[in-house]
Amino acid sequence: MKEQQRRPTLMDVAHAAGVSRALVSIVMRGAPGAAESTRQKVLDAARELGYRPDTRARLLRSSRTKLIGLSFSSSQPFHAEIVDAAYAQANSRGYEIALSAVANGRTETRAIESLLDLGAEALIMISPTLGGDEMDRYSDQVPVVSLLRNNVGRLVDSVSSDDHAGIRLGVDHLVGLGHSKIVHVGGGTAVSAQERREAFRSEMQRHGLEATVIQGGPGEEDGLRAARFLRDNLPTAVVAFNDRSALGLIEGFRAYGLRVPADVSVLGYDDSQMARLSYVQLSSVSQDAPLLAAAAVDRAVDRIEGTASPAHVVRTPHLVIRKTTAPPAA
Amino acid sequence: MKEQQRRPTLMDVAHAAGVSRALVSIVMRGAPGAAESTRQKVLDAARELGYRPDTRARLLRSSRTKLIGLSFSSSQPFHAEIVDAAYAQANSRGYEIALSAVANGRTETRAIESLLDLGAEALIMISPTLGGDEMDRYSDQVPVVSLLRNNVGRLVDSVSSDDHAGIRLGVDHLVGLGHSKIVHVGGGTAVSAQERREAFRSEMQRHGLEATVIQGGPGEEDGLRAARFLRDNLPTAVVAFNDRSALGLIEGFRAYGLRVPADVSVLGYDDSQMARLSYVQLSSVSQDAPLLAAAAVDRAVDRIEGTASPAHVVRTPHLVIRKTTAPPAA
DNA sequence: TAGACGGACTAGAACGATCTAGGACCAAGG
DNA sequence: CCTTGGTCCTAGATCGTTCTAGTCCGTCTA
Structure with a gap:
């Protein structure tokens, strides 16, 4: 067993550099009041000993x-x-x-x-x-x-x-592409879910379109379930609550032989790392x-x-x- | 701005209970050496003042x-x-x-x-x-x-x-299902990649099967690339380096109209949360x-x-x- | 009855830093 | 020659705990 050596303290550094503890303290926290030459000497000694200030003691005092x-x-x-x-x-x-x-x-x-x-x-x-x-x-x-x-x-x-602005960007994008039958798959009780639902309704209304919102949730499963539900009455585009839900949607659509985006467009939210993966390439609203x-x-x-x-x-x-x-x- | 009121200390409690700091300390950390009656008195005083021990000071000393x-x-x-x-x-x-x-x-x-x-x-x-x-x-x-x-x-x-054991489990499972043309998609230079490659070779040899190992990597893209490569000479099963690579493989196979597992089985490694998702349901080696x-x-x-x-x-x-x-x- | 023992309690020194007050030294000004 | 003021440095107190080494006092033992 190797001797567990005690961690060096201000005292040790002070001793090694031949100055007082207080001066070492001054140097270590970059406070004014030390000559450049001694400052260097102290820093060298500290490095030499591998000194690192003790956060607890420092906090206790200061x-x-x-x-x-x-x-x-x-x-x-x-x-x-x-x-x-x-x-x-x-x-x-x-x-x-x-x-x-x-x-x-x-x-x-x-x-x-x-x-x-x-x-x-x-x-x-x-x-x-x-x-x-x-x-x-x-x-x-x-x-x-x-x-x-x-x-x-x-x-x-x-x-x-700004969730409202994010949804607006998404809806504008889809409407700009020519979509009119757009559905929002909500996020259930997740944080921000309500804001996004309301924003979707208001933005669709602004474009004079009917806003359909169906239940969902924050996970892939929720998207998958929504895809099953949408199959019978397919919209041309879906705005998902988030990327994970969007991935579930895509997976679900594909399982039914539907192509994305040829048959249905899917927009995510978060621009997470998953969305950026080369085999996913999900269009998404980025919160940056x-x-x-x-x-x-x-x-x-x-x-x-x-x-x-x-x-x-x-x-x-x-x-x-x-x-x-x-x-x-x- | 609200007045930041000073937090009560051992001293305050000691004063309120009419005993010494040390005794309060003893009571607070449940150490032996205090009469039950005073113990109660101290605890009451502490609760009264809303005393919470200062972790920093406590740890500094001990x-x-x-x-x-x-x-x-x-x-x-x-x-x-x-x-x-x-x-x-x-x-x-x-x-x-x-x-x-x-x-x-x-x-x-x-x-x-x-x-x-x-x-x-x-x-x-x-x-x-x-x-x-x-x-x-x-x-x-x-x-x-x-x-x-x-x-x-x-x-x-x-x-x-134990990477070797993990690969052995996977290979045994696939061989047990009746597979004989099995390919390993490696993890490139990632940690553990070499161990798994070697384990695959040795386990296949043990079963008297030919071990084909193709290049890969730790990401989805690597699996996707491997799928493209394997399309022309399709094995009946693939052992991926990890789950992410396995997902890429599956995605790639599907893009070519191949069904998993009907046309080709895919085994992952890590049993990550992704593997468990309801729409993925990836068979995988779990490191737990x-x-x-x-x-x-x-x-x-x-x-x-x-x-x-x-x-x-x-x-x-x-x-x-x-x-x-x-x-x-x- | 003296000494040993042990339980309840306390004073004061740590722990490792920062802060305050002040000393030593030197140069400039009266 | 003494003050003044600045720079560089140090001794010692301090933060809120725990630890060490007691003191005090009643009881048990020989």
């Missing part, structure tokens, strides 16, 4: 961790894309991201508490399901940013995508995960550093046209 | 964080399943999981360092790509467990799945994410708590037969 907590759901691929982008943005603003997953037996509350225990100075929650009151209670402790959901507590920031993530991190940092009060950022999605939408058969 | 660092890749759905299970297992052994993703511009090194900064007492790395020397260097500081890869540094634990995750967490905890030396756990995968494998056409 209440700064430069840590932003991010809660996400491990089963949502779209969340993974946001996580990616959030890391990059946090990095460029000098913060670190602490991750906590909402998983099977692990509630959102649990995820958040663990982030707070780690000393997160702000919380970003992707599609939070907590009630407004609870969110507000956490907001008393640290700034909270809700991502992809905007009608949460009064004290919470939100960064969301990197932009959303960046905006959320920016809000968090602004709230931490300034005294900015809660704000609500809404981003407009855009359309990505691939190969599952085309003009209807003549 | 130099325990009860934190296990887990690095994963945000773009791998299979990793997400492991994350899920790891949370549960860590929880049941009294530890927390700190997550860190390897993402686009974020290297594995970076991910690990941030985990160490948070004070992780052990590291679990899923499919690590670092060299053995580097892994060993981290092992000097904390126990390191490599998950899904076993030929890493001398000082690291590993928990992996929950079991692997649990074993990795167990190794980590054992190393932290005991003085157990590095060990290598190998789990035997099992077969999940769904609807993409069937006897060959007569």
